Ligand code: IPM
């Protein structure tokens with residue numbers, strides 16, 4: 476198959492980690508007889524420097540014309556004082572909205588080789604951590620009106636039934652393919668938007684009678700994720716709650732550097748990115764963990780290109796790499812061999828079959 480991939484290397488560690496994911500994709504292309512063409516797209520701080528805009532229309536167009544988008548990370552201190560609408564993150568938000576990718580899927584799964592890296596107690600980890608956060612990605616407070624008037628700042632949180640329903644369906648469908656347990660997370664004791672959220676989820680539940688739906692308040696969910704993570708199968712939640720909970724969920728698996736994500740909308744053209752940021756403090760030092768990006772590339776093959784064998788091969792190669800005792804700095808533990816970003820790519824490429 477021939478696939479055109481838009482590549483956004485971005486800022487900070489973005490270029491280093493993306494380079495390793497591309498090496499993995501190139502090896503997959505060789506092994507399985509595919510052609511992957513890459514189109515470079517500028518987004519984030521580097522685009523601000525070049526065009527004065529974190530995502531010029533022409534760059535968004537390249538993404539929309541591709542079969543899928545692979546993204547490293549954007550942002551950094553250098554652009555912290557840029558006004559709200561021109562910040563690097565705004566490029567990412569415009570990209571997500573422009574692609575219409577309303578459904579963000581963030582797995583929280585502990586690799587057996589890394590159970591020691593989890594900050595949780597062994598007896599909690601041993602019960603198993605394997606759940607998915609389905610996060611609504613192009614609505615809510617991220618996309619409401621933002622303004623500052625004198626000493627007062629306003630951010631609007633708005634959800635329509637239709638927006639809730641389409642992400643709710645993804646939550647139910649995801650649970651249906653797994654252990655059929657869906658936990659809807661909201662703050663219905665305080666927010667109108669959450670009461671609407673809950674109502675829509677329960678209406679949908681009638682159509683998905685094979686899936687067991689439960690409700691949880693977001694503050695309680697934050698606690699339950701560290702207290703008893705094995706209770707979760709699929710969590711569905713709104714944009715900002717999903718942002719916060721997915722960082723928490725990633726940390727209990729050992730490192731945020733290991734977690735990939737997929738974002739999809741109505742078409743097969745998806746956006747694939749690790750869930751971590753651009754980590755400017757370690758940029759250019761060849762110590763970043765590229766696995767989150769490499770596994771994001773695997774998700775691209777699985778969900779957008781219908782290449783499950785190839786995706787399995789990447790995941791197996793990551794597992795073999797961990798089995799061999801190599802660790803990047805973020806997941807380093809006693810007795811393991813510490814390696815850098817590029818070496819990590821070397822080893823995973825060599826493990827591909
Ligand atoms: C994420 C990030 C982004 C978000 C930022 C960089 C805008 O934290 O993907 O989780 O808040 O969605």
Ligand code: MG
Pocket residue numbers: 718719722750
């Ligand atoms: Mg986040």
